[in-house]
Amino acid sequence: MKKSRSAVPHATLSRNQVMFAMSVLILLVFSKYFYLASINSYFTFYLIDKFHLPVQAAQVHLFVFLAAVAAGTVGDKIGRKYVIWVSILGVAPFTLLLPYANLFWTGVLTVIIGVVLASAFSATLVYAQELIPGKVGMVAGLFFGFAFGMGGIGAAVLGQLADATSITYVYKVCSFLPLIGVLTVFLPDVEGKRAKA
Numbered sequence: 061m062k063k064s065r066s067a068v069p070h071a072t073l074s075r076n077q078v079m080f081a082m083s084v085l086i087l088l089v090f091s092k093y094f095y096l097a098s099i100n101s102y103f104t105f106y107l108i109d110k111f112h113l114p115v116q117a118a119q120v121h122l123f124v125f126l127a128a129v130a131a132g133t134v135g136d137k138i139g140r141k142y143v144i145w146v147s148i149l150g151v152a153p154f155t156l157l158l159p160y161a162n163l164f165w166t167g168v169l170t171v172i173i174g175v176v177l178a179s180a181f182s183a184t185l186v187y188a189q190e191l192i193p194g195k196v197g198m199v200a201g202l203f204f205g206f207a208f209g210m211g212g213i214g215a216a217v218l219g220q221l222a223d224a225t226s227i228t229y230v231y232k233v234c235s236f237l238p239l240i241g242v243l244t245v246f247l248p249d250v251e252g253k254r255a256k257a
Contacts, residue, residue: 073248078191081250084243085188086206088148091240092180093207095155097214098234099125099170106227111163121167128174140183140190141247147180149241159231177238181207190250 073081103125107118154169154176161169181203189199222230 073191073250077248081191081247082188084246085184085203087240087243088144088180089184089203089207090210091237092148092177093210094214094218095234095237096129096177097211098218098230099173100211101215102218102222102227102230103170105222106231107163107166109227111166113163121170124167125170125174128171129178132175132178139249140187141244141249143183144180144187144247145241145244147176147178147183147241148238149244151176152236152238152241155235155238159228159235187247187250 099122103122104115104118107113107121108115113121151173154173158166158169158173185200185203188203189196192199218230218234221233
């Protein structure tokens with residue numbers, strides 16, 4: 061009897077390949093959550109400083125960004141690696157434009173950034189769980205812990221940078237973080253593959 065296509069064993073990844081891929085994923089999570097920390101913690105102050113908005117209007121802009129992040133979680137029908145690629149590196153043109161945009165385009169760009177950037181985490185998490193099958197809880201704990209940790213550390217580091225320079229300078233520096241997404245090219249295609257024990 062002929063074996064079905066799905067019964068053919070998939071190629072496996074070595075331990076070193078798994079560790080390298082996990083390191084790339086950690087860097088991608090760092091870039092995403094460090095950038096999100098800049099928006100979550102300092103976007104209101106940025107709008108007040110640059111556009112002289114009242115506090116309430118600046119907070120409305122922040123709410124719109126957070127709503128865009130909430131709406132941006134999408135599936136991965138095109139493949140997790142490509143979702144990661146598009147959602148992190150793909151947001152770079154918009155983050156690079158943001159510090160130079162007027163108020164109208166700042167609003168438009170932050171919505172695009174929120175929607176696109178938000179789609180990365182679930183794909184990254186499932187990708188990591190496929191790298192290390194059978195360790196779903198450990199992988200989830202690692203990535204959720206690292207993500208929240210990066211948010212807290214990012215807020216503190218960026219606050220010090222803002223005090224030393226300016227809030228606008230913080231956004232100019234952070235605009236380059238999504239370029240770390242280029243590292244996605246080094247991720248192996250693991251959908252359906254299993255790592256060696």
